[in-house]
Amino acid sequence: MSVFAGHRLTCIRGQRVVFRDLSFEVNAGGLLLLVGANGSGKTSLLRLMAGLLAPAAGVICWDGDDVRRDAETFRGVMRYVGHLDAVKPALTVAEHLRFWAALQIAPGSPAQPEVTTALEAFGIAHLAELPGRFLSAGQRRRLALARLLLVPARLWLLDEPRTALDTAAVARLDAAIADHRRTGGVVVLSSHAGERPPEATVLNLDDFAAAATEAWGWREAW
């Protein structure tokens, strides 16, 4: 049975139907790769999955239950890395991670977050005491990704995680994703580059685009 699934999802942004009747399924250890042209709705779908957006129609299920019914529990098993890195200029790298770890209060979280492990996994352990304002774009990205490893979570939602990363960091990210999948974790990843991770299910958002002329009726209604 699939762990994470969406059924007949429709997303409306502004007055435009971004995609309609989109369904997906991911099993434990699976990776769902979102591809599609710019503006095809990769980010919207990830935000829908994370619960930042509400679908105009359709449901998203985790372990067979609608995620919107028990949103707080779902947020405990999910990590989202979006386009913005959420790095504060005045806080050090280690302070960022300690703060984000303290927010993860789902039952079963370990008492001691793995700050050092998370930093080492992305090769930024030597920057631990550096304030955010001195980090480069790639280092900020590594810090944002290090959040994934702080407190284990089963579902990772990654929106173009390779942006600004160098090849060494991409290799570290791929290793982290492979590790996560090996322990039964689920990854949803959006990408516009031509990468194809092993055994990924590919979801092409262009297949679900609504016709551009199709208006979301209320402009006419006025």
Added chain:
Amino acid sequence: MARGVVSATLAVIRRDLRLAFRHGSDSLGAVVFFVLAVVLFPFGVGPGQEVLARIAPGVIWVAALLAAMLSLERLFQTDFEDGSLELLVLSPLPLSLLVVAKVLAHWLTTGVPLLLASPVLAVLLGLPTEGFGLLLAALALGTPSLSLVGAVGAALVLGARRGGVLVSLLVLPLYIPILIFGVAAVDAAITGVAARPPILLLAGFLAAALALAPWAAAAALREAVA
């Protein structure tokens, strides 16, 4: 779980305090504005002792109101811009508790400095000494309400251009009851009337704001990140 909620709330407060202290000029800005605005009044209305003493409670309260409002922008705006707000909304911590934590940190870094500066300004304006205690009590009850009500306005204008103007239009009308009863409490003490009713009303306003504002601000934040 319950202990986790408390420690996560404390973590949010600690983080916001740390950020406020490291960007010292931001929180200092509100109290500097407060002092300067009050100090200007003797120049404007003349040094006449009776006039100044008469208007002192109102001047101090209006300046406190405006200073609190100026500092509201900081409350959610930077978190909204750098993406932290999305992650805070997505954390398992209930959003209304998050609002309470952020408002508490905001009050500690802007409301409390206003409170500490107000006796000095009261002396400057020649406020009768009977009024001092109640001025402090009224500000102690009123400034947390200012932060709470302001949080709703600050959350509503996230993402809007010229948010500062909009937030004052939204929030200032709601500040009027706090202003009226805050000044009434001090006036009552000076004129010898019972100060209990206005103080109780301020406390009631704070209780209502504490119950309603975090919930309303949480709804606005959820809308802002969508």
